[in-house]
Amino acid sequence: MKxxxxxxxxxxxxxxxxxxxxxxxAGVRAQAPAAAPLPRTPDGKPDLSxxxxxxxxxNFDIQDHSAQPxxxxxxxxxxxxxxxxxxxxxxxxxxxxxxxxxxxxxAKCLAPGVPRLMYMPHPFQIVQGPRKVxxxxxxxxxxxxxxxxxxxxxxxxxxLWLGDSRGRWEGDTLVADVxxxxxxxxxxxxxxxxxDALHVIERYTLRDRNHIEYEATIEDPQVFxxxxxxxxxxxxxxxxxxxxxxxxxxxxxxxxxxxxxxIAQ
Numbered sequence: 001m002k003x004x005x006x007x008x009x010x011x012x013x014x015x016x017x018x019x020x021x022x023x024x025x026a027g028v029r030a031q032a033p034a035a036a037p038l039p040r041t042p043d044g045k046p047d048l049s050x051x052x053x054x055x056x057x058x059n060f061d062i063q064d065h066s067a068q069p070x071x072x073x074x075x076x077x078x079x080x081x082x083x084x085x086x087x088x089x090x091x092x093x094x095x096x097x098x099x100x101x102x103x104x105x106x107a108k109c110l111a112p113g114v115p116r117l118m119y120m121p122h123p124f125q126i127v128q129g130p131r132k133v134x135x136x137x138x139x140x141x142x143x144x145x146x147x148x149x150x151x152x153x154x155x156x157x158x159x160l161w162l163g164d165s166r167g168r169w170e171g172d173t174l175v176a177d178v179x180x181x182x183x184x185x186x187x188x189x190x191x192x193x194x195x196d197a198l199h200v201i202e203r204y205t206l207r208d209r210n211h212i213e214y215e216a217t218i219e220d221p222q223v224f225x226x227x228x229x230x231x232x233x234x235x236x237x238x239x240x241x242x243x244x245x246x247x248x249x250x251x252x253x254x255x256x257x258x259x260x261x262x263i264a265q
Contacts, residue, residue: 035208036208036209038172038206038208038209039206039209041128041130042130043130045128045169045172045174046172046174046205046206047128047206048126048128048133048174048204048206048212049126049127049128050125050126050236050237051123051124051125051236051237051242051243051244052123052124052125052126052212052234052235052236052237053121053122053123053124053234053235053237054118054119054121054232054233054234054235055233055235056074056075056077056119056232057071057072057073057074057075058074058076058077058119058188058230058232059106059112059116059119059120059121059188059189060072060074060188060189060190061074061076061188061189061190061192062076062077062078062083062187062188062190062192062230063076063078063081063082063083063190063192064076064081065190071189077119077230077231077232078228078229078230079228079229079230079231080228082228083192083224083228084224084225084226084228085223085224085225086222086223086224086225089193089222089223089224092193093191093192093193094191095191096186096190096191096192096193097190097191098191100189100190100191103191104186104189104191105184105185105186106186106189106249109140109249109250110161110184110185111140111142111161111162111185112139112142112185112186113161113162113163113181113184113185113186113187114144114162114163114165114178114181114200114202114216115187115200115202115216115218115230116185116186116187116188117137117139117142117144117162118202118214118216118234119232120137120139122137122138122139122247123138123237123242123244124136124137124138124139124244125137125243125244130148131147131148131149132145132146132147132148132149133145133146133148133167133174136244137244138244138245138246138247139247139249140247140248140249140250141246141247141248142162144162144165145165146165146166146167146174146176147165147166147167148167148168148169148174150168151166152166153166153177153179153180154180157180157196158180159180159181159182159196160180160181160182161181161182161184161185163178163179163180163181163198163200164178164179164180165177165178165202166178172205172206173203173204173205174202174203174204174205175201175202175203175204176200176201176202176203176204177199177200177201178199178200178201178202179198179199179200181194181196181198182196183195183196183198193223194218194220194223195220195222195223197220197221197222197223198218198219198220199218199219199220200216200217200218200219201216201217201219202214202215202216202217203215203216203217207233209236210235210236210238211233211234211235211236212233212234212236213231213233214231214232214233214234215229215230215231216229216230216231217229218230
């Protein structure tokens, strides 16, 4: 076969391959379903209302952790997987960890605090209105209200278990400023803790109809050398007739509610 004919056939083959690739790509694009619009409230804000739950092990430990008796292995939710404790706070964290079976406020069925309440392994409901976002949790029947009416935190330290939440909208993201905490709650069962100087900035972004991106920035200069963040996804419950049930932890014996076999023995 002559060289010119070979070159000509090669050019035809390359052209056909290019056309096939273009047609195939166009077909893929044509088959891809269009993203469903976000549900919105009458005032145009993304509607966060619904039943939600996490799918992680942050309540056990917000950092990467291996499996232990009563503790499943899990990937952390902390950005960079590092907690910037002040040197003098490290010993307190280690002490908390050593006595976690009884010292963790959750083991006493106390309020878990914020942001920990958001990643307890139980569902919760969001009901969104024009001036507030109400949350109802299965865990111990706790509730939260994020006021979006432009109001400010009350003056004076209130020492609240769940803090005081004041929200605003930044585009399609709900930003909650949470302050006025006490120092009695932990971030997890691993003993990570804070002082009453805790300040939390939460960001709720509806990624699509069934997923909320959640981010919490933690500030506490008495315990940490700098602010740090945790991130996770809330998943919408789609089961028919789903609702928040009751989980009243004080009704159960401690050893059933908070299993650490190797410690309890």
